[in-house]
Amino acid sequence: xxxxxxxEDVARVAGVSRQTVSNVLNSPEIVRESTRxxxxxxxxxxxxxxxxxxxxxxxxxxxxxxxxxxxYTGGISGVLLDRFVHALTERASERGMRVLLYSARTAxxxxxxxxxxxxxxxxxxxxxxxxxxxxPRTGWLAERDMPFVSxxxxxxxxxxxxxxHTWVDVDGAAGTRAATRHALATAGPRxxxxxxxxxxxxxxxxxxxxxxxxxxxxxxxxxxxTVDGLADARAVMTAAFADGRTIDELDALVCVSDxxxxxxxxxxxxxxxxxxPIIGFDNTPVAEALGISSVEQxxxxxxxxxxxxxxxxxxxxxxxxxxxxxxxHVLVEPRLIVRP
Numbered sequence: 001x002x003x004x005x006x007x008e009d010v011a012r013v014a015g016v017s018r019q020t021v022s023n024v025l026n027s028p029e030i031v032r033e034s035t036r037x038x039x040x041x042x043x044x045x046x047x048x049x050x051x052x053x054x055x056x057x058x059x060x061x062x063x064x065x066x067x068x069x070x071x072y073t074g075g076i077s078g079v080l081l082d083r084f085v086h087a088l089t090e091r092a093s094e095r096g097m098r099v100l101l102y103s104a105r106t107a108x109x110x111x112x113x114x115x116x117x118x119x120x121x122x123x124x125x126x127x128x129x130x131x132x133x134x135x136p137r138t139g140w141l142a143e144r145d146m147p148f149v150s151x152x153x154x155x156x157x158x159x160x161x162x163x164x165h166t167w168v169d170v171d172g173a174a175g176t177r178a179a180t181r182h183a184l185a186t187a188g189p190r191x192x193x194x195x196x197x198x199x200x201x202x203x204x205x206x207x208x209x210x211x212x213x214x215x216x217x218x219x220x221x222x223x224x225x226t227v228d229g230l231a232d233a234r235a236v237m238t239a240a241f242a243d244g245r246t247i248d249e250l251d252a253l254v255c256v257s258d259x260x261x262x263x264x265x266x267x268x269x270x271x272x273x274x275x276x277p278i279i280g281f282d283n284t285p286v287a288e289a290l291g292i293s294s295v296e297q298x299x300x301x302x303x304x305x306x307x308x309x310x311x312x313x314x315x316x317x318x319x320x321x322x323x324x325x326x327x328x329h330v331l332v333e334p335r336l337i338v339r340p
Contacts, residue, residue, distance in 0.1 A: 258280035
């Protein structure tokens, strides 16, 4: 079977750069008419993604937003991204847009996949998920002038509000701050925190809310740490409760996730502290079923914020951002769901 033509083949035959071919497919208005026509002729001649390319050249848009579909990992908190993708798809449809899901196992593989989608004119914008310190995807997209918004801040220190790209995120510190204040007011001053190892991102942000609320109240409480797994959390807290002082000196426990909260809940029950107030984060169906209070992230509001940043509050096309304007951001404040 003959190898399908690539964007490099089109560029070589047309005598232009790879970027020029990409511009013809994605932003034809910035390419000289003679060059655009030559590239379009080569695309047709070589049969390079004829349907997607032709549609892009004809309409100048695909009315499609690409979003990475994370590998299924199971667990208690995995439903959050599913809710976000569902909400994004539903709200995008209301604006006449479609959502295209694509898979990739690494950031490098994702950029390669995105390169194919962009070059083929199959997407008008991208929603980046699972951001992390040193994330190469955002800079890669910016270099290609592809409109995008990330679900997650550009972690890694510095002033994220002065970042070079647009983002939407949940204010994790605000969520744990509200949870800690509630625990202090209803349970007592010795509120502990069960968190993840320091990650320079989401986990540290949520821990910051607990520390700030405790400092405001001039209160102190123990900090426990484990990876994000129910069994691990149960083991850590079982060991803690085996120390009689921990049982006596803990009035409530705020957790970085519902998975850790459920593990702590089971350990507390084993230690005879079933009534110990425990608050999770994510408001998953499991937390609801067990009657555990939790912080609701409202991924539906995150999805709405992402579309507002890409299209404007009422727009029905992707808005090209002024390169001179400062990037915008939306920080969604979560709400505490208290259960008896």
